[in-house]
Amino acid sequence: MRYFAAEHIRFSYARKHKPVIEDFSLKLDKGEIVGLIGASGSGKSTLLRIFAGLEEPERGTLSIDGRIVMDERTFVEADKRGVGMVFQDYALFPHLTVGANVAFGLKRARRAKRLGEMLELVQLSDYADRYPHELSGGQQQRVALARALAPEPSVLLMDEPFSNLDAELKLAIRSELGEILRRSGTTCLLVSHDLADIEAICSRHIRIGSSNGNNE
Numbered sequence: 001m002r003y004f005a006a007e008h009i010r011f012s013y014a015r016k017h018k019p020v021i022e023d024f025s026l027k028l029d030k031g032e033i034v035g036l037i038g039a040s041g042s043g044k045s046t047l048l049r050i051f052a053g054l055e056e057p058e059r060g061t062l063s064i065d066g067r068i069v070m071d072e073r074t075f076v077e078a079d080k081r082g083v084g085m086v087f088q089d090y091a092l093f094p095h096l097t098v099g100a101n102v103a104f105g106l107k108r109a110r111r112a113k114r115l116g117e118m119l120e121l122v123q124l125s126d127y128a129d130r131y132p133h134e135l136s137g138g139q140q141q142r143v144a145l146a147r148a149l150a151p152e153p154s155v156l157l158m159d160e161p162f163s164n165l166d167a168e169l170k171l172a173i174r175s176e177l178g179e180i181l182r183r184s185g186t187t188c189l190l191v192s193h194d195l196a197d198i199e200a201i202c203s204r205h206i207r208i209g210s211s212n213g214n215n216e
């Protein structure tokens with residue numbers, strides 16, 4: 001059985017509407033970093049939301065690390081799936097420091113140690129007491145990444161993580177991100193509309209069609 005297996009996913013936002021996703025399947029090996037590319041409106045964000053457990057599809061199955069988290073009888077809630085997510089806007093808590101943001105989902109017993117490891121991984125050890133508004137876009141992106149990786153998710157989903165960065169910063173952080181993901185052995189699905197982003201980080205990519213939501 002593959003580490004991450006989504007099969008025959010079908011999803012509509014409203015019953016009377018044509019499905020946004022008609023029949024989508026995807027399999028990942030452990031530690032693989034795979035890109036998901038497609039035109040605007042093709043359903044990339046919707047798919048990530050389905051995998052994370054934020055939307056329930058009409059049909060399809062999803063298993064992660066040998067456990068079925070979604071099928072016709074099963075729906076494991078988002079917070080029980082072990083899936084980490086990094087959104088376009090990073091969604092950091094503005095009133096919490098960098099350290100508190102990264103430690104947010106961690107159990108008390110291992111909080112301090114894991115926080116230290118994560119800040120070191122993203123090279124922000126000296127920034128633990130700063131607030132998000134005191135950071136550059138690239139630093140905020142690394143905080144969001146550290147926060148998502150801290151609870152050791154089985155799979156990390158990233159939705160256009162570079163959309164808020166200027167061109168120069170994007171180039172710098174793109175290779176850095178790939179390096180961090182490989183070093184931590186994270187299984188990752190990265191959404192982008194930019195093939196260059198995906199080629200810089202992912203070992204392979206798949207394309208989602210704009211007209212029907214099927215894999216091409």
Ligand SMILES: Nc1ncnc2c1ncn2[C@@H]1O[C@H](COP(=O)(O)OP(=O)(O)OP(=O)(O)O)[C@@H](O)[C@H]1O
Pocket residue numbers: 013020038039040041042043044045046047193
């Ligand atoms: N909450 C919603 N209710 C109804 N329709 C929605 C909702 N969210 C998205 N859609 C529609 O579903 C389709 C897929 O949207 P989605 O955001 O998944 O696309 P995307 O590929 O991520 O696009 P982009 O690259 O522009 O972010 C679009 O046609 C969109 O208008």
